[in-house]
Structure formats: structure tokens, C-alpha cells
Amino acid sequence: MMRADIGFAKRHNRAALIFLAPALLFVFAFVAYPVVYAGWLSMFQWDGASAPVFVGVGNVLRLAGDPIFWASLGRNLLVALSAIVFQVFLALVIAYCLVRIVPAFSRIFLFFYLVPVMVSEICIGLLWRFMYNPYFGLVNAALKAVGLDSLKRGWLGESDTAFLAVVVVMSFTYLGLYVLLFTAAVRSVPESVYEAAEIDGAGHGRKFVSITVPMVWDAVRANSLLAIIGSLKTFSLVFVLTNGGPNHASEVVSTYLYKMGFGSFEMGYAATIGFAQMVLTALAAWIVFRYMKRKGDA
Amino acid sequence: MKLKRLLIAGAALALTAFPAAAGALSFWHAYAGQQDKIDFITFALDEFARKHPDITLDVVAAEQSAYKTKLNTAMASGNPPDVFYTLPGGFLNAFVKGGQMYALDADLAKDGWRESFLESAIAQTMKDGKTYAVPVDVDSVVFWYDKALFAEKGWTVPKTYDELMALAEKAKEEGLVPFSLGNKDSWPATFWFQYMEMRLKGSGVVASFVNGDAGATLGAEGEKAFQTIAEIAQKDYFPIGFNGMSDQEANMLFLNGQAAMLLNGTWQIGASADAPEGFELGYFAFPSVSGGAGDQSDVLAGVAASFGISEKAENKADAVTLLKFLTSPEVMTKYVELRKTMVTVKGATTEAAAGPVLYGISNELMNAAGHLDSFYDTAMPPAATNIYYTTLQGVLDGSVAPADGAKRLEDALKANK
Structure with a gap:
């Protein structure tokens, strides 16, 4: 590949990234964040109103049984x-x-x-x-x-x-x-x-x-x-x-x-x-x- | 799709994020989706705006089941509305436990506000000696029947459990379903279990668990109650596939004259409005059970809804003004008139507003009752309610033995969460 081509690809990479960014942002906001949040939440006992209580793998053990x-x-x-x-x-x-x-x-x-x-x-x-x-x-x-x-x-x-x-x-x-x-x-x-x-x-x-x-x-x-x-x-x-x-x-x-x-x-x-x-x-x-x-x- | 999400997110933000300005209150309620509910809240809010022009309300309405999720989410995220509709019992207690409810006792003590409520009703919105919400309406559960059908067959209203069973057998012989029941969502069968427990052991069983009494127990009566209703199911006194039918489907059987009786709440009056020509709604009390230790005149009746103020509300004086207005005799009588539901404010359930059936229940049955026992399923904590529901379905279809069912429920109530 020639040098000019690499520059061209790079320029296009940047453009592509800019175009993809909004979609990526939504994926993070509506998919990645909730998944991570759910993973974090799964380590707590929480009724939605009072303060969450940390139980570690307690929920996983409960699930297993x-x-x-x-x-x-x-x-x-x-x-x-x-x-x-x-x-x-x-x-x-x-x-x-x-x-x-x-x-x-x-x-x-x-x-x-x-x-x-x-x-x-x-x-x-x-x-x-x-x-x-x-x-x-x-x-x-x-x-x-x-x-x-x-x-x-x-x-x-x-x-x-x-x-x-x-x-x-x-x-x-x-x-x-x-x-x-x-x-x-x-x-x-x-x-x-x-x-x-x-x-x-x-x-x-x-x-x-x-x-x-x-x-x-x-x-x-x-x-x-x-x-x-x-x-x-x-x-x-x-x-x-x-x-x-x-x-x-x-x-x-x-x-x-x-x-x-x-x-x-x-x-x-x-x-x-x-x-x-x-x-x-x-x-x-x-x-x-x-x-x-x-x-x-x- | 993305745009839609953005719009939804934006709408959600707009609804929750803006704090109320001075002299303004955010008010959430669940009077939506049904004409009588909308009529009531429209009347109440219009009147309020007329009488208190200085207080502006930022009103959010949602339909009952969606409302519960919505309010829970708002509470969980720390953005509660100032004044809001809430169910009493386990639902409210979760907020109380989280320190999110404003205790109303000081305000209730003024101007005889507390005395304006039925004592048995306001007791149901109290927790550990403090009152966290004001009760609005009361539903009670009775047997419903079609007077015309009973007259045609020459049946009389049963006074004892044995008479009830004899009547059920007669109805079955006539090719009718003795007791309509649509138990898909499980709450309809709770009335059967609770009344049996109330008759056999007495009122206040679940309340004592919720209050953390050391001696709280369903007793041997819990198993007996499950046993009795399982027997009713085994005798095919309930419809075929009742565990898969909705309450509406059960109502269709009842109103079409395919089922003789229905154990249901006072909302049955509204549900029977569309009954075919000639249908005449009547009621009778859950019959007495011979040898039962409970007060046989007790009635299953519970506060269905209440209003509370969040601890975070900045403008508590105006919030109290709103609650006082909503529970004033004038507004409450209108509530009875529009919704055909009994209210917790003394003297507001008038004969003119309630109509003969509801007034009869309120005036004869409930006034003569030794105790009013509130709905087990709303009184107990949510996780226990879930277990109560599935256990009932299992006991009724024979997949859970009455003894196991009683143990499951007892354990869930003891866990108290």
C-alpha cells in the first residue's frame, strides 16, 4: 500500500468515526450502560426504595439454588x-x-x-x-x-x-x-x-x-x-x-x-x-x- | 427509532427533572384510563384551582398498573413528586422504610382532620405509630349474585358455610358454575383464602406479621383454610381453567348468568353496570363457619388508595392544603357519587351518592362488623405477595398440598420482605 493511500484511509477513518459516533453514543447510553449497571446491581439486595445492601455473589448463589x-x-x-x-x-x-x-x-x-x-x-x-x-x-x-x-x-x-x-x-x-x-x-x-x-x-x-x-x-x-x-x-x-x-x-x-x-x-x-x-x-x-x-x- | 428514544428520554426528563417552583406542587395520581376516575380527578382539580388560585399544580396522571412502576422508579431515583397517590400496605411501607414519606401526624392533629376519617381506615396507612398517608377509598368484599336468577330458582341467600356449599351443589346440578373465579392474576382467589382464615382464626393475622409481632402465625387454621378452598376447587365449584381466566372473563360468566355467585370487591357494582336486561345485582356477607374462632361478622375491607407527601417536598404547607382539600367531605361525597366506591371520610358515603347496594354494604354490613380486615395481598410486603399468589394458584389446582402452601406462606410472612 502506498503512503497516499494510508493518508486517504486515515482521513476516511476519521470521517467514518464521526458518522458512527452518534450511534455509538446511543449504544453506550442504552445498551452498554444498562448492562454494566445491571451487573453492578446484581451484587446488591435492593427493593427500589431503601438503601441497597451489598451482598456480593449472594444473588448468584441464590440463583444457582x-x-x-x-x-x-x-x-x-x-x-x-x-x-x-x-x-x-x-x-x-x-x-x-x-x-x-x-x-x-x-x-x-x-x-x-x-x-x-x-x-x-x-x-x-x-x-x-x-x-x-x-x-x-x-x-x-x-x-x-x-x-x-x-x-x-x-x-x-x-x-x-x-x-x-x-x-x-x-x-x-x-x-x-x-x-x-x-x-x-x-x-x-x-x-x-x-x-x-x-x-x-x-x-x-x-x-x-x-x-x-x-x-x-x-x-x-x-x-x-x-x-x-x-x-x-x-x-x-x-x-x-x-x-x-x-x-x-x-x-x-x-x-x-x-x-x-x-x-x-x-x-x-x-x-x-x-x-x-x-x-x-x-x-x-x-x-x-x-x-x-x-x-x-x- | 433513535429519534423515538430521544423523544421518550426527553419527555421523561421534562416530567421528572424540573423542580417545582415556589407556590407550585408536583402532584401524581393514578386516576386515568377509566371514565369515572377521570371525571373525579377533573372535578377535584378544577375545584382546587378555583379555591386555591395561589397554588399551581404540576399534574402527572398514569393508569394504575403503569403508575405503580412509574412511582417506584421516581422514588428509587430520588426524584419523588411532592404529593402523590399511593397504595397503602406493603407498597407504602417500602417508601416509609426508605425514609421518603413525610409523617402527617402533626397536621392531622389540627382542626379535627384525623377525626374526620374512619379509625379502622386511617389505621391502615400507619406504620410504627406514625401516619404517612391519608386514606381515600375503601373496598370491601362480599358475595354477589343475581337476584332475578335466585328468585327464578327459588334459592335463598345462605347464612352459613354449609348452606353455601349446599347451594353450590344445587347450582352445579342446574348446569351452572357455582362460583365464578378468574384467577389468572391471582388476587381474586385471595378473598377465598382470607375469608376462610378470618372466619376460622380471626382478623388481623397478616397485620400482626407486618407489625413484627413475635407471636404472629397463620396457625393450623392456615392449612385448614387452604384445605377448604382446595376442596371447593376439587368439587368443580369454580369454572374450568379458572387459573387461566381473567377477572373480566369471570365477570362475563357471572353477568351472562352462566355462574351463580361471585366473591369479589365492591368494584363489582361498576363492573355490573353493563349487565344484560333483567340482571339485578344483590350481595350477601361471607357466611359464618361453624366452629370458627373468628368473629363471624368480620368483613374483608381495605383501604384501596391513599395520598401522601414526600419527605423531600419543599412546600409542605401547600401540600397539606391539597391533601385536606382532597379528603374534604365535599370532594369525597363527589367521589362516592362518581365512582360508586365507599370512602374513608365519615359521613361522606351518603345514600344519595352511593346508591342502595353500596349504601347497604356500608351502612349495614360494615357498621355491624366486629372488625374490618384489610386485604392480605396489599398489606404484606411485595415478595411475600408474590409467593402468596403463586401458592394460591398451586393449592387450587392441586399441585401444592395445603400443608405445604400454609408453610410457604408462613415462611414468606416471617421473612417480612
Whole structure:
């Protein structure tokens, strides 16, 4: 590189930095500062009103021995698992069908899949609350209509079905987003590859497994990551549908954090939960990124 | 996005950062989001401006649940408003513990201000012998029923717990839900537990924990109370999936005539305003439990809201003037008239303003009560409330044994935080 070039790069560096500075400032003010503050707060016992009491790692030890937290985290992992299967994988299959099998209708289908993505989660939650209502709701009415009266129940109010009911809503809600993302990816696969496969007599199943999946693997990886991070942070749907109840039966980490922070006013402990959630989410993201690499990738 | 954040941050700053000028008070309240609340506060503030033109108010309003978070944040950050609405009990006590509340006793002693309140009500805003807020309204809990439905079926109002259970069985046989209950947010079921505890052991159980009495205990009655309400749930006297239904959904069952009875607060009068034609709201007291050690005439009734002054307020004289005005009989009678809620000021809950149902509860039930026991869930500290709520849900759906539930609650109350 020549000297003049270095000067040019330096000049541009400065300009770039000046342009980036405001954004960076916001990141510091609204992301970095709260994270550091939460880390600091997690070493205190504080009810939000009186003077904070320093407890050191006391909150972390309490967290380690808190069965409700671990059960909630377990539910987050189940949400993530169901998201991989019923959101990411299913979305890929749907995207393949839309692009390769019924391209003529792909736009209209895509529109319907996207409706829940565009509606706020609170509205979706309230809508589903009506559907799940044991007396006026659509779900029980539908079961009755097909003669499955024995399956009728108070979906959101019973410990053994509340969490399942929430996961179903999540799958319906977020599926569309992944369908959209995968449709774009599947469209970008060159037609010639499929044509070659067809000449060799490959059917849809074979084409899906052997061409589409490997060709859009980067998208699969990115979407899985998105789904896992989203699942570990999930809050609004659980909050609206069950508020983590009954008796923590559908509690996830975020709703537990909210209860501790704004129900019990244990700000320090809530900060500890939040910090743990952040670390665990980052860890999960790293694991996924590492183990979903294609062979041959650096 | 960034712009939005900036605007929000700016708005938050504008609301909290500017200290009130001389002769000006910052006043925060939660009378928002509901027409009757807005009507009341508009009336009160207009009147205040007319009578005290020298005092300007910098008013901030927020809807109840958002308000709690907002006030807590302001308190935590050391920027409290001068005069503000607050819930009594654990919520207020946290501020008292933090030394942020101005004790009103000296002002209450003047001009018979203290005597203008019901003694049982002002006791609920006291802590360690000092009064930190003035109570505004009182809610009490009774059984509600549709008089027309009872007349049609030939049912009579039960006087004892056994009669209540017999009536519930009859209602169930008729295909009705005996007791509507929407326990998603957990407070509705607290009335069941508390009344059982009050009937079995007596009033003031949670209050004695909060006051730090050495002998405070739920007693064996705590387990018995949990046991009893778990049995009611097992008999399917509550709606299907009650732990997932909201209070509004429970109200739909009740007002539509699909449920026979509802144990709920006096706000039920307002909630029943939209009832279908022919629905006639009636009430009866929680029945007596045979063998119970408590005074069987006791009523679950608590101060729902109060006003306090922050220790940091510079202009305390004007702040007291505002509180005195808000709790004057004139404003309080208007409160009863607009909100159909009983108030803590003696003589302000008039028959004309309250209407027959509320006046009946206030005049007959509550005047005849041996004690008024305030709501457990607001009296106890926030962390204990959380445990109380989840324990109740668990006991009712059978996932927590009554004995374990009683122990969990007892431990939480003993921790007193």
C-alpha cells in the first residue's frame, strides 16, 4: 500500500468515526450502560426504595439454588427446541413448497403467513386468550363440534396444558417470519441445479434434502440462531397468555425476572436473572454458530 | 427509532427533572384510563384551582398498573413528586422504610382532620405509630349474585358455610358454575383464602406479621383454610381453567348468568353496570363457619388508595392544603357519587351518592362488623405477595398440598420482605 493511500484511509477513518459516533453514543447510553449497571446491581439486595445492601455473589448463589429459575430456563430451552422444529424447519418446508411447487400462489400464501408477524404480540396474545377461553372459546367449541368433548379443558388455566398452549401460539405467531426469510433464500438457488437433479429423476423430497437444504444452509443457520435467541428472551406472549401461571407452570426466565423485579421489587435479584439470561443466551448462540458450521468452512 | 428514544428520554426528563417552583406542587395520581376516575380527578382539580388560585399544580396522571412502576422508579431515583397517590400496605411501607414519606401526624392533629376519617381506615396507612398517608377509598368484599336468577330458582341467600356449599351443589346440578373465579392474576382467589382464615382464626393475622409481632402465625387454621378452598376447587365449584381466566372473563360468566355467585370487591357494582336486561345485582356477607374462632361478622375491607407527601417536598404547607382539600367531605361525597366506591371520610358515603347496594354494604354490613380486615395481598410486603399468589394458584389446582402452601406462606410472612 502506498503512503497516499494510508493518508486517504486515515482521513476516511476519521470521517467514518464521526458518522458512527452518534450511534455509538446511543449504544453506550442504552445498551452498554444498562448492562454494566445491571451487573453492578446484581451484587446488591435492593427493593427500589431503601438503601441497597451489598451482598456480593449472594444473588448468584441464590440463583444457582433457585428451582423456579432452572425450571423456567428449561422451558425456554423447550421453546427453542420447538422453534427449531415448528418454526425454522417447518418454515423451510413451506418455503420450498411455495417456491418450487405452487409458485403461482406463493404471494397470497406469504401474505397470510405474515399477518401474525405484523400484528403486535399483545394483540395476538389477547386474541388467543379468547380462543382458549374454556366457555366461549373457539378451541373447545371446535373440539365439541368434532365430537372430542373429552378433550375440552381450560387450556391456559391447567398446569399440564398451560405451557403447551403458549408454545402453540408462539409457533403460529413467528412461523411467518421464517417462511418469508426462507422464501427469499430458496428463490436464490439456481434453477439449473434443480434441472440437473430432475434429469437424474429426483423427486421433491430428494431435491429438498439434497439441494435446497445444503444450498440455503447459511440461512438455516442464521434463522436457527434468530429462533434460539428469540426463544431464550421470549416474554410478551407468555405474559399476556398466562403470566407464567398457574403456580409457575408456564414460567419462562423473562416473566420470572419481571415478577422478581416489578412484583417482589427485588431489583438486585432481578438484575442477576437478567445478567444470567444474557450470558446463557450468548453462550447458546455461540454453540449454535460453532456446531452448525458446514464442513469446509473456516 | 433513535429519534423515538430521544423523544421518550426527553419527555421523561421534562416530567421528572424540573423542580417545582415556589407556590407550585408536583402532584401524581393514578386516576386515568377509566371514565369515572377521570371525571373525579377533573372535578377535584378544577375545584382546587378555583379555591386555591395561589397554588399551581404540576399534574402527572398514569393508569394504575403503569403508575405503580412509574412511582417506584421516581422514588428509587430520588426524584419523588411532592404529593402523590399511593397504595397503602406493603407498597407504602417500602417508601416509609426508605425514609421518603413525610409523617402527617402533626397536621392531622389540627382542626379535627384525623377525626374526620374512619379509625379502622386511617389505621391502615400507619406504620410504627406514625401516619404517612391519608386514606381515600375503601373496598370491601362480599358475595354477589343475581337476584332475578335466585328468585327464578327459588334459592335463598345462605347464612352459613354449609348452606353455601349446599347451594353450590344445587347450582352445579342446574348446569351452572357455582362460583365464578378468574384467577389468572391471582388476587381474586385471595378473598377465598382470607375469608376462610378470618372466619376460622380471626382478623388481623397478616397485620400482626407486618407489625413484627413475635407471636404472629397463620396457625393450623392456615392449612385448614387452604384445605377448604382446595376442596371447593376439587368439587368443580369454580369454572374450568379458572387459573387461566381473567377477572373480566369471570365477570362475563357471572353477568351472562352462566355462574351463580361471585366473591369479589365492591368494584363489582361498576363492573355490573353493563349487565344484560333483567340482571339485578344483590350481595350477601361471607357466611359464618361453624366452629370458627373468628368473629363471624368480620368483613374483608381495605383501604384501596391513599395520598401522601414526600419527605423531600419543599412546600409542605401547600401540600397539606391539597391533601385536606382532597379528603374534604365535599370532594369525597363527589367521589362516592362518581365512582360508586365507599370512602374513608365519615359521613361522606351518603345514600344519595352511593346508591342502595353500596349504601347497604356500608351502612349495614360494615357498621355491624366486629372488625374490618384489610386485604392480605396489599398489606404484606411485595415478595411475600408474590409467593402468596403463586401458592394460591398451586393449592387450587392441586399441585401444592395445603400443608405445604400454609408453610410457604408462613415462611414468606416471617421473612417480612
